[in-house]
Amino acid sequence: MKDTIIKLDNVWKTYQMGEVKVNALRGLDLEIKKGEFVAIMGPSGSGKSTAVNMVGALDIPSKGKVYLEKHDISKLSESDLAQIRGKKIGFIFQQFNLINTLSALENVALPMVFQGIERDERLEIGKKLLERVGLQERIYHKPTELSGGEQQRVAIARSLANDPEVVLADEPTGNLDSKTGEVVIKFLENLNKDGKTIIVVTHDANVAKHAHRIEFLKDGKIVKRTKGGTQ
C-alpha cells in the first residue's frame, strides 16, 4: 500500500430507521494516493455524504475497514477519531461551518487549540493562512460580517491549520455563485500543487473536472471511474 493515504475496503454502513435497516454504503472500495486530487460524484441518496463521513473519519463503518496511512481506524473510539481528524484531515463544508462567536482568525486557530499548540504560534500560523487566502484585511471580522466567498476562504484556511495530509471538501461550491466557486476551486488546485491530497465530493461536473480522477457513486458503491477533465 505504498503511497496510499486512504483506503476503504468493502465498507458497509447500515442505519436503523425505525423498523427498517437502510444500507447507505454497500461494499464501497476506494483507494486514494498521496498527492491525488479525487472527485466523488453521485446523485442524491447515492451514499456520498456517508462516504465523506468514512473518508473523513467522522464515522466508523458497520462492516469493512477504513485505513488512514496504513492504520485501521474502523475500530477506534470517538475521541481517538477526533484526534486523527484534527491532525490528518482538513474539512471544507458546503455551509462553511464557521463558529459565529469567533473572529476569522480565531476560527482558523481553533483546530490548533484542540491540538495544544501555543497561542502565539497559533496566531502566527492563522494570520499566514488567512493571508494565503487573501483575507489579511479581515482577520478580526466575525463570519456574519463576511460574504459567502470570504467565509469559504476562511474555512479553507481553517482546513489547513494543522497542516493535514488530506483536505476533504464536501460540496465546497454548493452555496457560492459560479465565479466565487471558481476561486475556491482554484485554491484547492493550488493546494494540490503544493502536495496536499484533495478529495472533493460534488454533484457538479464543472467542479469534478478539475480532479485527476472522478469516482461515480451509486447505491452505496463505486460504479464508474474516469479521469478528470482538465488534468
Next chain:
Amino acid sequence: MRIDYIIIALKSLTQRKLRSWLTMIGIFIGIAAVVALMGLGEGLRGAITGQFGFLGPDVLGVQASGINFAGPPGQAVVNPLTDDLADKIERIPGVDAAINRFIESGTFEFNDKQDIVFAWNVPEGKDRNIFEDMINLKVREGRLLKDGDKFKVVLGDSFTDEDRFGKEIKVGNKVLFNGQLFDVVGILEKKGSFIFDTAVIMNEDVLVNEFRDDNSVNVIAVKVKDLKTIGNVQRDIEQLLRKERNVKEGEEDFTVQSPQNALQSLDQTLFGVQLFISIIAFISIIVGGIGITNTMYTAVLERTKEIGIMKSIGATNQTIFTLFFIESGLLGIVGGVVGIIFGFVLSHGLAFMGRLALGSELIRADISIELVLGALLFSFLVGLIAGTVPAYQASKKNPVDSLRFTK
C-alpha cells in the same frame, strides 16, 4: 490550554448576554442574601462581643429579671436585688468578691448643653482594686477615683468629643449631674465599648446617697477564685437567691450568668437566625442552579451544529465536555461575584440605615474574606454541578448527526 477554553466559553456567554444575566439572577439573589445576612450577623456578633468582651470568664453577673423597658439593667423590675445580698454571696465558698453595681440615669450638663447619661459606681475600700482589675479600668488623662473623693467623676472618652457639648471636657472642668456639681478628675482610655466610652463614674457612697432613695442594686458582679468551680458557685448563688427571695426552682425572678454565657446564648440566637436565612438562600441558589442546567440544555441543543463542527476539526469528547462545563461554572461564579458585590452593598447599606434609625453603633456589617471566598467557591460549584449533565450530553453527541443539525 485551559485558558483558551475559558476564552471560548466566555465568548459564547457574552454572545447571549441577556440570557446569561437572567440565568445568573437565581444565583446572585441567593449569594447576595447569604453574604448580606451573614455579614450583618457577623457584624452584630462582633460589635456585641466588643461591648461585653472586657469581662473575664471568671465573672458572674447576678441580676433581677422581669419586665425591663429601656433603662439600666435590673432597674424597674418588680422585685429588685437588695444591697445586702453581696455580703451573703461573698460568704459562698469559691467566691473571691461580690460587688454591688449601681447604675443611675440622669441629666449631664456642661457648657450650657445637656444630655442624658448613665452614671455608675466604683466600690470603696478593698473592693475598689478588685473591681478596677476585673473590668480593666484605666485612665488616659488624670487619675482614677480613690476613697473619699466626694463629688468627683471620671468620664468616658466620648465626653471629650467637641461635638457633644460644644467643647472638649478636660480634667479639672466642672460638670453637673442631676443638678449636682462635680469635678472631672480623669478621662478613661478609649475602649470602643459604649459601656466605657459613655460612662460617668463616681464613688459608691456619692451615687447611692445623693441619687438613690432605696436599697436596690442593678447588678451584683461576682468574681470566682477558680474558673473550674464557676458552675458550683453559680448553683450555690442560685440556691441562696431562691431562699432569700422565696421562689421555687424553675420560677426564678433573677438570673445568674457569666457574660460569656450571655454571649453564647446571644450567639445561638444569631446563629439560628443566620441558619434560617441561609436555608432560604440555599434554596434560592439551588433554584438558580436548576436555571443554569436549563440554560445549558438549551445551549447544547442550539449549538449542536457547533459541537459537530468542533468535533470535525479535532475536538475530543473531553474537550467538548470541558467547554460546556467551564461555561456553566462561569455562569455560577459570575453570578456569585455579582451576588457578593450586591450583598456587600446591601449589608453595609442596611447597617447604615439601621444606625441612623436606631442610633445604635451595634448595627454594622462585617464581611470576612472567608465568607467571600466561600460564597465564590459555592457559586462556582453550583454552576459546575448544574452543568455536568448538559456538558456530558454535549460531549456524547455524534459528529455526523450534529453537523447535519439545523435550527
